[in-house]
Amino acid sequence: MNELKTDSGDNATGTTKPGRVTGIGRVLIMVYGVLALAATGRSFVQIVGKFDEAPLAYTLSALAAVVYIVATIALINRGQAWYRIAWITIGFELLGVLVIGTLSLVDPQLFPHDTVWSVYGRGYLFIPLVLPVLGMWWLARHAPERAGGTGAAA
Known part of the structure; x- marks a missing residue:
């Protein structure tokens, strides 16, 4: 895991600020x-093998896979642009889990087969529900320094 990038660097006070890819950030x-x-494997198998049975559910599983891939890449990379992309993807993930999770309970016929986010990620031990909350907390605590030395709180 040594190849993971960090945001370490000298800030205006001359101290080193740890990046997002340390400690709990690595676990995240x-x-x-x-x-x-x-999610990628699941959606691939679903789409290739039985797409006609539940196209909406399987398309949403593929969308979830893309969101997780982009979020992973955004969390690894440094800089303001990747930080924003991480916030956007993780925010979208939370919205998706809440909307799809609620709809799958309110109208189960809408999703005859589970998606990654059905019943708030029940098929994944509810990790899809908890993960974006932890991700947002982590991002809020590890904002990159802005140009000019006026960075967000660490």
């Missing part, structure tokens, strides 16, 4: 990576 990135692989 690993979980996102595993979920990206799992």
Whole structure:
């Protein structure tokens, strides 16, 4: 895991600020990576083998896979642009889990087969529900320094 990039660098006070890819951040990135692989594999099998049975559910599983892949990449990379992309993808993930999770309970016929986000990620031990909350917390605590030395709180 030494190849992961960090945001370490000197800030205006001359001290080194740890990046997002340290400690719990590494665990968060690993979980996102595993979920990206799992969702990608699941959606591939669903779409190739039985897409006609539940096209909406399987398309949403593929969308979830893309969201997890982009979120993983955004969490690994540094800089303001990747930080924003991480916020956008993780925010979209939380919205998706809440909307699809609620709809799958309110109108189960809408999703005859589970998606990654059905019943708030029940098929994935509710990790899809908890992960974006942890991701947002982590991002809020590890904002990159802005140009000019006026960075967000660490």
